[in-house]
Amino acid sequence: MTSLPPNSKAHPVILAGTGPGDPDLLTLRAVRAIGAAEIILHDALVDARILVLAAPDAVLIHVGKRCGRHAMSQTEINRRLVECARTGARVLRLKGGDPMIFGRAGEEIAALRAAGIAVEVIPGITAASAAAASACVSLTARGRARAVTLVTGHTADGGLPPQDWAALARLDSTLVFYMGSRHARAIADRLIEAGLDPATPAMLLTNVSRPDETRRLARLIDLADGIATADLAAPALILIGAALDAAVPVATIRADARELS
Amino acid sequence: MTSLPPNSKAHPVILAGTGPGDPDLLTLRAVRAIGAAEIILHDALVDARILVLAAPDAVLIHVGKRCGRHAMSQTEINRRLVECARTGARVLRLKGGDPMIFGRAGEEIAALRAAGIAVEVIPGITAASAAAASACVSLTARGRARAVTLVTGHTADGGLPPQDWAALARLDSTLVFYMGSRHARAIADRLIEAGLDPATPAMLLTNVSRPDETRRLARLIDLADGIATADLAAPALILIGAALDAAVPVATIRADARELS
Incomplete structure (x- = not known):
């Protein structure tokens, strides 16, 4: 020994x-x-x-x-x-x-x-996987998304990251912005300017997997308004892409938290 | 009751x-x-x-x-x-x-x-997370990758997926191709044609997290050659991007499995 x-x-x-x-x-x-x-x-x-x-x-x-x-x-x-x-x-x-x-x-x-x-x-379960499970929606639905792209929603100093918005908009991918709630309006604006359909479904989640989880489903163009009612201090995740079309309400989605019109 | x-x-x-x-x-x-x-x-x-x-x-x-x-x-x-x-x-x-x-x-x-x-x-641990943990390399190293993109490496009928290769090459993202070993050469060729540096590091993993896991580190341009020596029947993952520069050998990487030159 x-x-x-x-x-x-x-x-x-x-x-x-x-x-x-x-x-x-x-x-x-x-x-x-x-x-x-x-x-x-x-x-x-x-x-x-x-x-x-x-x-x-x-x-x-x-x-x-x-x-x-x-x-x-x-x-x-x-x-x-x-x-x-x-x-x-x-x-x-x-x-x-x-x-x-x-x-x-x-x-x-x-x-x-x-x-x-x-x-x-x-390794750990990344928030994108937990959000998809929680909302019961696949991130790569056939015919709707060929890829999943995980993007940071802010820079180290809190600014909007200098992404290649045109490339992100062209990808045919479900986009997942981590910690992006503060820049939700700017993210939506940049993606729409870059050619993404303003009617693309988007989902904002806070506190994914926790007892106080919230989910809001919106169109890309309305994303920023959904953010206004969210708790911005909570860790938030934004999912954007046609795959979210399948995010119909499930038992665990509170009716008042769903804002798709 | x-x-x-x-x-x-x-x-x-x-x-x-x-x-x-x-x-x-x-x-x-x-x-x-x-x-x-x-x-x-x-x-x-x-x-x-x-x-x-x-x-x-x-x-x-x-x-x-x-x-x-x-x-x-x-x-x-x-x-x-x-x-x-x-x-x-x-x-x-x-x-x-x-x-x-x-x-x-x-x-x-x-x-x-x-x-x-x-x-x-x-939800479950996705292969990209397990591969990064196993190779001890972050998928989003600051200054090297602003995003992580998970891409399917084959279509339902076994072909090369019709990706927007130019957008993928421009993303400043770590690209992770799931089940793409059969098309490794075509993937590398498309990305290089689309403007990605042929010297970009790439890693091919098979059987991630299992006792028979293998990892090969190469340059994008040599990726297909690395594939030739891999077990193509095993589930494989291809990681491509500057973040892999940090993938120096660690204790668990077998020396004979590392082919970066």
């Missing part, structure tokens, strides 16, 4: 996605990693019902960028990750959704590797 | 994604649905290690379209689903990956609804 010194760095840092919020959408591997972790660095988007799965003596560190005025920078998060890993503890970095989609995991992986620390990644 | 007659159709049909193959990537909700199902209709891509989670007396029906010369048509699958649901049993439709991405779930949902049968969907 070999006994490892406390600074042996024997454990790779694990980056895990929690999925969109509902603890039932965690993978078995993520549940196991949460239970085994000694230090957990987590985002604001990680649900409290997921954090309670941690061991009672685990250290939970909130590194969310939405935790108020003293938001932690990405550089600081990277530094804390390396510092924690160097203690020799089992370190878990928990991110909402899937870490490899709009999670800035690449920067954390690069920082850890530069410090000689191994990394493992556990 | 109300006792339900056997044909009450009280149970909605559940469509669940199993993720890419590794049972550890099942969600908790999917595990529960598998254990509770009385009839399970499953694809060829659903791993045997997942099917053993079913109740001992559950009826397992293989409806895969790759099960040899007597492939079941989509119409026949839809018919079987409705028939099973009408018995009043708890029916589960299990699909590899995420049901709402290239799973033809929309057609099954439409058939069930037309028969008056309720549907619930459980």
Whole structure:
């Protein structure tokens, strides 16, 4: 038997996605990693019902960028990750959704590797999949969408991303904008200018998979108006594309939340 | 207490994604649905290690379209689903990956609804997420990819899909072709003709997340040659984009599987 010194760095840092919020959408591997972790660095988007799965003596560190005025920078998060890993503890970095989609995991992986620390990644259910399941609508309906495009709805400084709107409009794809509610009107305007039919169905979802989930179905041209009535502080997702034509009301869609006319 | 007659159709049909193959990537909700199902209709891509989670007396029906010369048509699958649901049993439709991405779930949902049968969907880890986790490379690295586009690599009759290659090439997106290995050379040729840099990194993966997973890293222009050495019968995924620049070898990448020159 070999006994490892406390600074042996024997454990790779694990980056895990929690999925969109509902603890039932965690993978078995993520549940196991949460239970085994000694230090957990987590985002604001990680649900409290997921954090309670941690061991009672685990250290939970909130590194969310939405935790108020003293938001932690990405550089600081990277530094804390390396510092924690160097203690020799089992370190878990928990991110909402899937870490490899709009999670800035690449920067954390690069920082850890530069410090000689191994990394493992556990994928998570990305919000687009959870939204499609929740609304019971396929993202790639035959004859309606040949592709699914996941797009960020804001830049690091909060602006509208400089997308190639003409290419997005031409793709024959279901477009999914992550965290785009603030720019919903601009996104709709750009896509219509680029040639997308203003009558294309669009869906705005907040708090996907959580008890307070909301869904609103609209036409692209009315998207911004639907946003006006949504909780803009909640994590939001916008789906746009002909495939959403199949999004007829289902039992779990509240009638008052459906605004397709 | 109300006792339900056997044909009450009280149970909605559940469509669940199993993720890419590794049972550890099942969600908790999917595990529960598998254990509770009385009839399970499953694809060829659903791993045997997942099917053993079913109740001992559950009826397992293989409806895969790759099960040899007597492939079941989509119409026949839809018919079987409705028939099973009408018995009043708890029916589960299990699909590899995420049901709402290239799973033809929309057609099954439409058939069930037309028969008056309720549907619930459980999302799964889509292959793109699992591939990114496995290769430890973010699909949306800042400055390298603003989006992720999931594209089908073949049509229903096995041909090259009529994509808007120019739009795909212009997107500044990580492109993920599902089941595209047969058309890898044509995909690479079209994208290069459409203006994508021939030196763009590309990765071909087979059997993502399974014990026999393989990964090959190449330049777009060499992609087709990498395919030649792959097992074309295995489910394959092609990732293309500048974000893959970060796909340096990690512990789990076998040196002989890496062909970037």
